[in-house]
Amino acid sequence: MNFSExxxxxxxxxxxxxxxxxxxxxxxxxxVIRDVNTLxxxxxxxxxxxxxxxxxxxxxxxxxCAMYKRGLVQVWSLEQPEWHCRIDEGSAGLVAxxxxxxxxxxxxxxxxxxxxxxxxxCTKSVSYIKxxxxxxxxxxxxxDGRYMALAERxxxxxxxxxxxxSDWQLLRHFDTETQDLAGIEWAPNGCVLAVWDTxxxxxxxxxSLDGRLLSAYCAYEWxxxxxxxxxxxxxxxxxxxSYDGKVRILNHVTWKMITEFGHPATxxxxxxxxxxxxxxxxxxxxxxLAFPPPRAAAGPASTTESKYEIASAPVSLQxxxxxxxxxxxKIGIGALAFxxxxxxxxxxxxxxxxxxWIWDIQKLRLFVVLEQLSPVRxxxxxPQQPRLAICTGGGKVYLWSxxxxxxxxxxxxxxxxxxxxxxxxSGDSLALLSKDHFCLCFLETEERVGTAFGRPGDHx
Numbered sequence: 001m002n003f004s005e006x007x008x009x010x011x012x013x014x015x016x017x018x019x020x021x022x023x024x025x026x027x028x029x030x031x032v033i034r035d036v037n038t039l040x041x042x043x044x045x046x047x048x049x050x051x052x053x054x055x056x057x058x059x060x061x062x063x064x065c066a067m068y069k070r071g072l073v074q075v076w077s078l079e080q081p082e083w084h085c086r087i088d089e090g091s092a093g094l095v096a097x098x099x100x101x102x103x104x105x106x107x108x109x110x111x112x113x114x115x116x117x118x119x120x121x122c123t124k125s126v127s128y129i130k131x132x133x134x135x136x137x138x139x140x141x142x143x144d145g146r147y148m149a150l151a152e153r154x155x156x157x158x159x160x161x162x163x164x165x166s167d168w169q170l171l172r173h174f175d176t177e178t179q180d181l182a183g184i185e186w187a188p189n190g191c192v193l194a195v196w197d198t199x200x201x202x203x204x205x206x207x208s209l210d211g212r213l214l215s216a217y218c219a220y221e222w223x224x225x226x227x228x229x230x231x232x233x234x235x236x237x238x239x240x241x242s243y244d245g246k247v248r249i250l251n252h253v254t255w256k257m258i259t260e261f262g263h264p265a266t267x268x269x270x271x272x273x274x275x276x277x278x279x280x281x282x283x284x285x286x287x288x289l290a291f292p293p294p295r296a297a298a299g300p301a302s303t304t305e306s307k308y309e310i311a312s313a314p315v316s317l318q319x320x321x322x323x324x325x326x327x328x329x330k331i332g333i334g335a336l337a338f339x340x341x342x343x344x345x346x347x348x349x350x351x352x353x354x355x356x357w358i359w360d361i362q363k364l365r366l367f368v369v370l371e372q373l374s375p376v377r378x379x380x381x382x383p384q385q386p387r388l389a390i391c392t393g394g395g396k397v398y399l400w401s402x403x404x405x406x407x408x409x410x411x412x413x414x415x416x417x418x419x420x421x422x423x424x425x426s427g428d429s430l431a432l433l434s435k436d437h438f439c440l441c442f443l444e445t446e447e448r449v450g451t452a453f454g455r456p457g458d459h460x
Contacts, residue, residue, distance in 0.1 A: 004039055004440040006412055007032075012420050012433045013051060017060040020425045021080070024063055026051045031065055031076065036424065045084075046074045053096075057103030058145070062121070066097040071214055073106060075121065076253060079158070087119055093169050101145025116150070118168055127168050133158065137183035142190035146291045147171065149193050150206060159169060160195065160398065161186060162209065174211035178203060182226070187235040192252070193236060194212050204229070204240055206255055215255035219248055227332040234342045237361065241333025245349050249364070254277065259364045263333070263349035265300060267369060270313040274369045275405050277398075280305040304398060306373065306407045317352050317371055333377065339386040346388055348376055356390055378420050384427035391418040397432055397441060410439065 013026035016036065023034045028050050034045040039366070045065075053066040065074045071094040075085035093111030100107060108117045113134040118127040131152040132138055138151040145165060152159040158181040162172040171249050180198035187194070192214065197203035202225030204217040217240070219225075226245035231238055238250040247261040267274055322329040334350040344367065345359040353375035360367040374392040381388055391396040395416055410432060412418045420433045429442045 001408060001444065002442045003411055004442070006437045007039075008437045009337065009433060009436060009438040010050070011052065012435075013054050014422070014431050014433055014438045015054060016054060016422065016424050016431070017056050017063075017346070018058055018425070019060040022060065022441075023157075023431065024054055024056065026054060026065070031063070033063075033078065036429075042078070042445050043078065045074075045081075047074050048072060048086075054412065055097070055099055057099050059103045060098075062103060064097060064099065066094065068094050071096075076105070077282060084343050085106075086095075088101070089117065090228070092117075098139065099140050100148070102165065105165075107139070107170075107382070113301035129161075129163075129168075130154075132161075133181060135182050136428055137185060140193075143188050144190055147186075147190065149184055149186060151181050151195075154269060160193070160207070160211075162193075162211070172209070172211040174207070175277055176205060176207075177213070177216065178205065183228060183229065185231065187231050187252075188233055189233070189235040194229060194231070194449050196229055196240075196452045199224050199226060199243060201225060202242070203239070204250070204268065206238075215248060217248075217255065219246075219257070220244070228336050230336045230338060230345075232338045232342050232345075232361070233340055236342070237338075239336050239338070241347065242446075245332060245351060247333055247336060247345070247347055247359075249361075261345075261357070261366065263347070263352060263358055264356075265319045265352060267315040267317070268313055269366070272313070272366050272369065273312075274311040274315045274371065275308040275400075276311045276371045277306050277373045277407060278309050278317075279373070280307045293320060296410050305409050306371075308407060311371075315369075315371075317369070318354050320351050320353050322351060336380070337381055339381045339388075340383055341386055344386050346379055346381070348379070354392075356388070356400075358388070368400070370398070370405060372398070380421060380423055382427040383423055383425050384434060387427070389421055389430055391421050393417055393419055397421065397430075407443075410441075412439070 008027045010026050010028050015024050023036050025032050029047045048063050049066045049067040049070045052068045056063050063076050071089040077083045080134040096109040098107050104121050106119045113132045114128040116337045126250040131153040131154045131155040140149050140177045148165050151159045158178045164171050175194050177353050178197040179201045182198050184195050193207045195205040202218050206214045227243050228241035236252045240248045242397045245263045248257050249259050251258045320330050322331045331349045335348040337346050349358045354372045356370045358368040372392050377391050377393045379390040387401040395410050397408050417434050421430050423430045429440050432439055
C-alpha cells in the first residue's frame with residue numbers, strides 16, 4: 001500500500017471522474033483537474049466565487065461547479081478548455097444542482113424549492129418543473145438514465161412525478177400515501193420506486209414504473225420510524241434501517257420482511273468474529289523497517305499506531321446514551337450499504353458509534369463486527385470486490401475483506417485526519433479527504449490481495 005503526496009483541498013470537494021481517468025478537487029474558488037495515474041495537473045479553472053458543490057457529467061466530458069451563495073453554476077469542458085458555461089439563477093436563488101444522466105442538461109433547484117429549472121447545454125433551452133419537495137432525497141434517476149422520479153408537494157399532499165429524461169415529458173403522476181415524504185429511490189433495475197415517510201410515521205411504499213402501489217410496509221407504530229434505506233445491487237433486497245436499532249430486509253417477490261438484524265450492545269455468539277482496534281506500542285524493529293513514502297520522512301513521532309485484535313465472547317461494545325430532549329438523537333441505523341457482489345451488508349448503529357456490523361446476506365446472519373477506538377464517520381465498499389474502507393476522523397484508514405482487516409497509518413507531516421474517502425471505480429486506489437488536504441492511497445493489485453490483508457489468525 002502506497003500513498004501520494006498531500007494536496008490542498010476545500011470543503012471535502014474531491015471526486016473521481018466516472019471513466020476513472022481524472023480527479024477533480026477544489027481549493028476555494030479554483031477547480032483542479034488531475035490525471036489519476038500521474039497526479040499531474042491537466043486543467044486549472046477559476047470560478048467566480050468559492051465552490052460549494054462539484055459534479056461530473058456521466059461521460060466525464062464536463063464538470064459543474066455550484067456556488068449556492070451567488071446563485072451561480074459554472075460548467076467546464078475537458079475537451080475544449082476555452083469553452084465554458086455560466087448559469088445565473090438570479091433572485092430565485094439556488095440550493096441544489098445536478099446533472100441529468102445524458103450529461104447535457106443541468107437541473108437547478110431554486111430557493112424555498114419553488115421550482116426546478118432544466119437547462120440544456122445543447123439548445124440553450126430552459127424548462128421548468130414546479131412543486132419540488134424539500135426532503136432528504138427528492139430526485140432519483142434510473143440506472144439506465146431513461147427516467148427521473150421527482151417528489152412533489154402540492155395542496156398539502158405528497159406526489160411523485162415520473163419524467164422521460166430524453167425530452168422531459170411527464171410520463172406518470174400519482175399521489176403517495178405518505179404524511180410527509182422523506183425520500184425516494186429507484187431500484188437498480190429501474191422497475192420499482194421505493195418511497196419512505198417521515199421518521200414520525202413508519203411507512204415504506206413500493207411503486208411500479210406506471211405508478212401502481214405494489215406494497216406498503218410498516219414495522220411498528222407510535223415511535224420513530226425509518227432512518228436509512230438501501231437497495232441491494234441485484235434489486236432483490238431492500239434494507240430498511242430504523243430508529244429502533246434494527247435493519248429489516250424486504251424481498252423483491254412478495255415485498256415482505258424475510259429477516260431483521262438487531263444490533264445488541266453485547267455479542268454473545270462465539271462464532272461471530274469481533275475485531276477490536278487496539279493501540280500498538282511503537283517499537284523500533286530495524287529488521288521490519290519499510291522504505292518510507294517520500295513525504296513520510298518527517299512524520300510526527302507521537303503518532304500512535306494501532307492493530308486489530310480478535311475479542312473473545314462475550315464482547316461488550318461501547319454504547320452512547322442519547323440525549324432525549326434534543327433533536328436528531330444518536331439512535332438507530334444511520335448508515336447501511338451493500339457490497340457490490342450482494343454478499344455483504346455493512347451497517348452502523350448510531351447508539352453504538354464505534355462499531356461497523358457486517359452481515360452475510362446469503363446466510364442472513366451476522367458475519368463480523370469491527371469496533372474502532374473512535375466513532376465511525378464514514379465507510380464505503382470497493383466497487384469491484386467485497387472490501388470495505390472505513391474512516392473515523394483520525395490519522396488512519398481501515399480496510400476489511402473476508403480475508404481479514406488492517407489498520408493503516410496515513411504517513412506524512414502534521415496530523416492528517418481522514419474525514420471522508422472515495423474509491424476509484426477500479427478499486428485500485430482511494431482518495432482520503434481531510435479538512436484542508438487530500439491524498440491518494442494506492443492498494444495492492446488483485447493477485448496480491450491475500451498479502452495485503454492478514455488472515456484471521458495473523459492480523460496487522
